[in-house]
Amino acid sequence: MTVIVRFAPSPTGYIHIGNARPALYNWLFALKNKGQFILRYDDTDVERSRSEYAEAIARDIDWLGIKPSRVEYQSKRFAVYDAAVEKLKAAGLLYACYETAEELELRRKLRLARKLPPVYARDALKLTDEQKAVYEAEGRKPHWRFLLPNFKNSPFETERTEVHWDDLVRGPQTVDLASMSDPVLVREDGTYLYTLPSVVDDIDMGITHIIRGDDHVTNTGAQIAIFRALSDVVPTFGHHNLLTTTSGEGLSKRSGALSVGSLREAGVEPMAVASLAVLTGTSDNVEPVATMEELAARYEPSHASKSNAKFDPADLTGLNRALIHHLEFADVASRLAEIGISGDKAEAFWAAVRGNIDHVKDATQWWEVVNRTEPYSDAVAAEDKDFITQAFDLLPEAPWGNDIWKVWTEAVKAATGRKGKTLFMPLRLALTGVGSGPELADLLPLIGREHTLARRA
Template sequence: MSVTVRFAPSPTGFIHIGNVRTALFNWLYALQSGGQFVLRYDDTDVARSKTEYAEQIAKDLQWLGIEPHRVEYQSKRMASYDEAAQKLKDAGLLYPCYETADELERRRKIRLGRKLPPLYGREALKLTQEEKAAFDAEGRKPHWRFLLPNFESDPFTTKRTEIVFDDAVRGRQAVDLASMSDPVLIREDGTYLYTLPSVVDDIEMGVTHIIRGDDHVTNTGAQIAIFEAMGAKAPQFGHHNLLTTITGEGLSKRTGALSIKSLEESGYEPMAVNSLAVLIGTSENVFAVPDMAALSERFDIASTTKSAAKFDPAELDGLNETLVHALAFDDVKERLGAAGVDISDARAQDFWTLIVKNLKKVTDAGEWWPIIASAKASDATLEGEDLEFARSAFDYLPEGEISDQTWKSWTDTLKEKFGRKGRGLFMPMRIALTGRAWGPELADLLPLLGREEILARRP
């Protein structure tokens, strides 16, 4: 069987790291099986769906290294949903309900007051044609519910009806349809909730595996019932654990928390994001995986734990640093130029080799280039005896070409002349040369500066 998976985001905001966890699980599953990955925009909510969000989702996936084999828009497939809805109506499985939100809430409270589960009582099934016509005449628009198969002959006498499925992550799962209200598939304004379009698309697009967050486990029972009502076999499901913020809060597109767009703009490497998004909350150790192929080899959907996983940006920083330190000049040349490094300068490649071990992000190199190319920073200053020492030290800069041996020769002389050593010697010199109290090896820095620039930095 050829594997087909799908990622179905709603273009109502910027996707975040939690959304991408689902996208990556599907993408890696497809990679492992040589299958197909469908990007399907759930854009039936016309009021909230925006073209700019859909475009950003495509950019985000491309940045991460996910390349859809097929792209679909649910807004362009309304005829298929209308046909499916009519089929269910004709079968008596999709029925109109005229209750207002206030009426439904009152009924819910009454049931709770009687210590009954707050389920919909299927009162709309008792409406006569005359009553429905009266509601229509007064301008009420019905919403439409799917009649769950949780009864024998009388829909008002439900019985335990288990939908059992083998979850690729969680193992055997059982959902009792009698514990659920008949789900609303069509709103009062005639627009579809995601459930019916999702099932129709999965059938028509040949989706074989649905991999998504475990907040959908209960929904799966109703969806399998709809698949069967449509005369189709449901795909295999896999429900992975969700990601939360470090404080345990859920992620939301509305708040923009940990959006992929913001992570890219902050200078993170895509594989740092991928590594943490996939490996956190699994039995695998979290480490910086260099590329998607290697991540595919490490990915095991069954190793996902059942409890939610907290996404810690500090952990992302560590992974990012590891990946950056392994990057060659040619890997980052264009990004260095965008960060302000003059990549046409003959020193640019040596600069990268020198500075990379001091960087957390590639963009940080832009802060160091001016210190090398033009003038020292002003992050740290000298005073007192350290200032006097540094001023005098420049008188002992060795003659001849500045090489990787110049620093040792220079500091050997300074130790002898001033009796300084260790931090007392090195730190004033570092601050004098760079304006910072930390940074790359000075032995490697001096050749990049050259004699003229070194002497120009005498404090």
């Protein structure tokens, strides 16, 4: 059996790191099992869906390293859903309901007041053709509910009906169909809710595994019933924990919280995002993983905890820094060129500075240091001015080798008697303007004698 998974985002906003988790989990599962990954846009909400959001989602998951086998749009498949509706109606499993939202809410409150579970009592099944005609004459349009198989003889006499599945993440799961209302599949205006198109597409596209957030666990019982009504095959389900902030707040696509696009623009590495999204809330250590293949080898659905996965956005910086420190010049050459870092000394420059930056783009500040032609007049303390003047007088002539820093500082030490921090810190401040950074033994050959002398105040 070929593993086939899907990621089905709604193109109604930009995806954030929480949305990226199911995309990554499905991709890693497909990668690990040599399967296929389908990007399927849940764009049946024509009013809110936007092509620019769909394009952004495609761009974001591609940046993360996810490569779909195919792309589907639910908005192009209404005829398939219409056919499924007719099949369910013909089987007596989809029935028309005429209650308004206000009437349903009132009935729910009455059931609660009577200490009854707030489930739909299937009153619409009692309507005669004449009563339906009256409602329609009033201008009411029906919504359509799926009749759950939670009874033996009468739909008004429900009984405990357990649906079982072995969840990839959570292990054995049980949902009682008698504890829930018949789900609405079609709205009054004829548009589809998420459930029907999702199940129909999963069947039609041969989806073998559905990996998604654990907010869908209860829905799965009803969806399995719909699968069985339409097909002989039910996919394997896995429900991972949801990602929240450290305070427990959920992430909102509409608020743009930690959108994948904003993280990309901020210079975060895609594998830092993937490492955090996948490993947070699992029994594995949250650490930087360099490649998607390595992350796929580590990924085990059952390692996820049952509680929400809380994360601190600041963790991304540490993960990013660790990944940056191991990137070779070939990995970043094109990105460095885009920000003006190129030429004969670019590779040696990257080797010198990568251990002191959090993002690739941060290298520009050190590129400016290397190429500066003015002194850092305010950086050196007054009591060190004479020392710096004397040190610059001792600057060796060209050509310079890679040992120039050692040669120079030994000469300065012999002439001034300074050593340790009193020797090195004033020189660092005079050369770079700051008290910490890359090794000066690596920077000084890149700065060169001419640019070094230019920093003499």
